[in-house]
Amino acid sequence: MGSKRFVTYFLSIVGGSLILVFIFNFIVDPFGVERTFLKKGFNRYKEAFHMNTRVTKLPLSEGIDPEILFFGSSRTEYLAPEQVLSSEKRARSFNFALSGGMPHEMRDMLEWAIDRYPVEEVYYGIDFISLTDRTPEYRKGFDHELVDGKQPLWAGEARFFLTFTALRKSRACIEQNRKDPDGSGVKYQYNRHGSRTNRWRRMMLEERGKEWFVERFARTHEQFKKQYADEGLSLSSEKMQAYKDIRRICQREGITFRAFVPPIHFSQFRTLLGSRSFDLYKEFLRFLGRNGGFYYFERNEGLMKDSSLFWDTQHARRSMSRNIIPKVKNPGGSGKDRFRGEEVESLLQWLEARKKLTSEMKNESFGRGRDASFEDPGSVCVK
Amino acid sequence: MLFNSYEFIFAFLPAALLGYFLLQYTRSALLPKLWLVGSSLFFYAWWEPAYLPILLFSVLFNFGAGSYLNRDPSNGGRRKKSALILGVVVNILLLGYYKYAGFLAENLSLLTGWELEVEEVPLPLAISFFTFQQIAYLVDAYKGAVKEHSFLNYLMFVTFFPQLIAGPIVHHSEMMPQFARKDQSWLQSGNLAQGLFVFVNGLFKKVIIADTLAVWATKGFDVLPSLSFGEAWFTSLSYTFQLYFDFSGYTDMAIGIALMFNIRLPFNFNAPYRALDIQDFWRRWHITLSRFLRDYIYIPLGGNKMGAFAVHRNILITFLIGGIWHGAGWTFLFWGFLHGVAMVVHRVWSKSAFSMPEWVAWTLTFLFVNFAWVFFRATSWGDAMKVLKGMVPGWNSFGFSLSSLGAPEWGWALWGALLLSILLIPNTNTLKERFTPNLPYLLTGCFLALVALLHLDKISQFIYFGF
Numbered sequence: 058m059g060s061k062r063f064v065t066y067f068l069s070i071v072g073g074s075l076i077l078v079f080i081f082n083f084i085v086d087p088f089g090v091e092r093t094f095l096k097k098g099f100n101r102y103k104e105a106f107h108m109n110t111r112v113t114k115l116p117l118s119e120g121i122d123p124e125i126l127f128f129g130s131s132r133t134e135y136l137a138p139e140q141v142l143s144s145e146k147r148a149r150s151f152n153f154a155l156s157g158g159m160p161h162e163m164r165d166m167l168e169w170a171i172d173r174y175p176v177e178e179v180y181y182g183i184d185f186i187s188l189t190d191r192t193p194e195y196r197k198g199f200d201h202e203l204v205d206g207k208q209p210l211w212a213g214e215a216r217f218f219l220t221f222t223a224l225r226k227s228r229a230c231i232e233q234n235r236k237d238p239d240g241s242g243v244k245y246q247y248n249r250h251g252s253r254t255n256r257w258r259r260m261m262l263e264e265r266g267k268e269w270f271v272e273r274f275a276r277t278h279e280q281f282k283k284q285y286a287d288e289g290l291s292l293s294s295e296k297m298q299a300y301k302d303i304r305r306i307c308q309r310e311g312i313t314f315r316a317f318v319p320p321i322h323f324s325q326f327r328t329l330l331g332s333r334s335f336d337l338y339k340e341f342l343r344f345l346g347r348n349g350g351f352y353y354f355e356r357n358e359g360l361m362k363d364s365s366l367f368w369d370t371q372h373a374r375r376s377m378s379r380n381i382i383p384k385v386k387n388p389g390g391s392g393k394d395r396f397r398g399e400e401v402e403s404l405l406q407w408l409e410a411r412k413k414l415t416s417e418m419k420n421e422s423f424g425r426g427r428d429a430s431f432e433d434p435g436s437v438c439v440k
Numbered sequence: 441m442l443f444n445s446y447e448f449i450f451a452f453l454p455a456a457l458l459g460y461f462l463l464q465y466t467r468s469a470l471l472p473k474l475w476l477v478g479s480s481l482f483f484y485a486w487w488e489p490a491y492l493p494i495l496l497f498s499v500l501f502n503f504g505a506g507s508y509l510n511r512d513p514s515n516g517g518r519r520k521k522s523a524l525i526l527g528v529v530v531n532i533l534l535l536g537y538y539k540y541a542g543f544l545a546e547n548l549s550l551l552t553g554w555e556l557e558v559e560e561v562p563l564p565l566a567i568s569f570f571t572f573q574q575i576a577y578l579v580d581a582y583k584g585a586v587k588e589h590s591f592l593n594y595l596m597f598v599t600f601f602p603q604l605i606a607g608p609i610v611h612h613s614e615m616m617p618q619f620a621r622k623d624q625s626w627l628q629s630g631n632l633a634q635g636l637f638v639f640v641n642g643l644f645k646k647v648i649i650a651d652t653l654a655v656w657a658t659k660g661f662d663v664l665p666s667l668s669f670g671e672a673w674f675t676s677l678s679y680t681f682q683l684y685f686d687f688s689g690y691t692d693m694a695i696g697i698a699l700m701f702n703i704r705l706p707f708n709f710n711a712p713y714r715a716l717d718i719q720d721f722w723r724r725w726h727i728t729l730s731r732f733l734r735d736y737i738y739i740p741l742g743g744n745k746m747g748a749f750a751v752h753r754n755i756l757i758t759f760l761i762g763g764i765w766h767g768a769g770w771t772f773l774f775w776g777f778l779h780g781v782a783m784v785v786h787r788v789w790s791k792s793a794f795s796m797p798e799w800v801a802w803t804l805t806f807l808f809v810n811f812a813w814v815f816f817r818a819t820s821w822g823d824a825m826k827v828l829k830g831m832v833p834g835w836n837s838f839g840f841s842l843s844s845l846g847a848p849e850w851g852w853a854l855w856g857a858l859l860l861s862i863l864l865i866p867n868t869n870t871l872k873e874r875f876t877p878n879l880p881y882l883l884t885g886c887f888l889a890l891v892a893l894l895h896l897d898k899i900s901q902f903i904y905f906g907f
Contacts, residue, residue, distance in 0.1 A: 058877050058878050058879065058882070059629070059877060060629035060630040060632070060633040060634075060877045061629040062877070063629075063633040063877030063878075063881070063882055064629055064632050064633050064636065066882055067633070067636055067882060067885055067886060067889075070882075070886045071886055071889045071890060071893070074886075074890055075890075075893065078894070
């Protein structure tokens with residue numbers, strides 16, 4: 058074999074193999090990156106391989122080059138506020154919010170994003186639960202870029218190469234899916250702006266039927282009640298510090314920072330007001346008030362119609378962001394919605410009144426239409 | 441830009457090669473060289489564009505000083521000597537400012553009690569390498585040993601991207617004539633094939649071996665507060681092998697890439713862990729640095745032409761400089777001191793009538809090198825002592841479990857396999873010399889390339905980029 062042939066064969070074999078890997082990835086698309094077709098026999102179950110949200114977010118943001126970033130927990134993630142902004146075609150935005158997203162994770166992601174994108178504004182949907190010591194650390198066990206500096210599944214420059222590490226991680230995900238088929242954190246799909254889409258839920262509904270989501274509804278509601286009813290709950294100083302760090306970083310970089318309290322589902326809001334954690338919730342709001350202020354909305358309980366999330370008891374609806382985002386964007390627009398320092402007391406008084414009202418409502422129904430799903434979600438879902 | 445990155449392998453390198461060889465068709469001697477210089481500067485600036493002016497200043501200054509020293513080689517008057525001293529001082533000041541100012545200020549403050557504060561300046565990439573190369577150029581220009589005077593060739597000699605960041609530390613006399621030769625400007629498939637093979641060898645060493653060992657070494661040195669006997673030995677051995685595979689992997693890649701451009705870089709490693717004594721080790725480890733230290737420090741100090749005391753002093757000074765060249769820290773200096781003392785001991789021993797069996801000599805040398813690397817790697821005395829204490833039986837617990845390091849239990853077997861591979865498998869130099877474009881080499885090359893490329897998501901920097 059001459060040198061020319063050696064070079065030709067070498068480049069053909071290596072290049073050809075890499076192209077095969079690319080084709081495999083493109084067709085099977087185990088992480089749902091390529092957003093290609095869904096076909097039984099090829100990639101029908103790709104959702105089962107879907108990566109942990111913490112690994113997915115960073116590469117998803119690449120290519121968007123966002124100027125406006127959203128951070129927060131799943132309450133911001135479901136809210137999909139960036140879609141409101143995108144519809145105005147005003148700016149490129151990306152939603153970094155994560156299920157169980159902790160302030161220190163958000164801080165790390167913010168620093169990661171500042172290094173790469175021309176960030177101008179940051180919106181932080183800070184969730185009461187994410188400042189307590191009780192939220193599980195989902196990020197543990199996933200050695201993604203933020204934790205150890207390694208590139209995640211795909212190198213940003215050539216994400217079509219499914220590497221051995223990616224395969225190993227996908228196996229870990231499959232394993233986790235087996236252990237916890239309905240668990241959080243591993244099998245969500247995202248739109249291109251990084252907000253969670255509902256396709257997986259719909260597929261599960263088709264596959265497992267009504268009983269599955271009735272059971273799921275009851276379980277998440279119970280889980281929420283348990284979280285707030287726990288007497289040992291307290292605010293975490295580490296997480297509070299991380300929140301302060303985020304504000305400080307934005308200040309240092311000349312980035313506009315706006316915090317808001319994202320809405321939660323009506324039934325959950327009611328639970329919160331009546332729970333043992335209510336005093337802690339007030340402390341949480343005072344803390345936000347002391348640290349630069351925040352936006353809060355009268356209809357924070359999120360009693361809005363939204364067909365996509367009606368069996369989810371923890372989150373408010375996407376359409377809520379249409380009310381929220383314009384107010385957060387224009388600080389002068391509605392003074393009543395913004396609370397700083399002392400002003401928080403007026404909000405707390407209003408909440409006390411709500412609490413009273415809530416206890417009076419205790420035996421009343423939740424309203425009409427979709428919210429009857431609390432009593433029997435199945436009757437509304439299957440259409 | 442890292443050699444072990446997708447952007448380098450799939451974009452930069454093919455573009456640089458294609459541009460260089462396509463421009464040969466213009467029959468212009470200038471354009472391909474300009475392309476190569478431009479590519480090299482782009483390669484350098486990719487990391488941090490702010491460092492580019494420092495590199496360019498250094499090149500312009502040294503070429504100017506070299507040209508002055510070259511003007512009349514027969515005339516070695518006082519002015520030329522002053523110009524040489526000035527040139528060397530400027531280089532050392534530049535290196536000193538970026539690399540040693542903080543270290544000096546900190547230690548002066550400790551000694552005198554003065555409050556000396558030096559603003560922390562990030563170390564420009566490759567400054568130690570290109571400064572040493574150019575000091576050698578100035579000295580040789582002063583001696584009249586520089587034969588090639590083209591600025592473009594000089595620029596290529598300093599900035600040629602395969603060797604720019606972490607060596608090998610090339611000598612102008614072996615590089616500039618190659619750039620000046622016209623018969624090697626066309627694409628040569630023999631060199632390309634050999635270069636590809638050597639490159640993927642290096643890539644495999646770095647990505648698969650060094651980066652795997654790095655995780656355990658880092659955990660042992662930087663994370664765990666104390667180490668058991670087994671953990672301490674595994675940590676130090678992991679680093680010993682990591683450093684070798686990392687640096688020799690980088691050098692292989694550099695040699696392979698240069699070969700694709702028909703340029704031959706000098707070997708930097710020759711199976712160093714097979715050395716039977718410390719002198720032998722330094723003839724095999726970072727050969728181009730040893731050559732520089734010998735030619736430009738040890739010999740000018742008097743070399744071994746003096747009495748025993750002076751020779752031993754010269755050895756110690758040379759190794760202390762070698763140690764501090766690697767980094768501004770007492771642990772580096774102590775590492776150099778240890779090697780200097782070992783060289784002196786070896787010299788005394790070799791002049792005596794004693795001898796020892798080869799396996800004893802090998803074991804002693806390897807254990808000493810492994811021991812000294814602990815100081816080289818540790819970021820503080822405390823970290824070094826933590827590892828060394830663990831290595832002493834009975835100091836800490838005597839476990840052999842590797843779970844706290846995150847290493848599999850078969851890690852010991854892996855270590856044994858690595859040691860055997862280092863002792864028995866031909867090194868890259870031998871493979872390069874033996875290389876023939878046949879099926880076994882093709883299959884080996886493809887296997888190494890594919891495995892390494894599919895592991896590239898674990899991108900990590902080369903250790904010697906920090907020096």
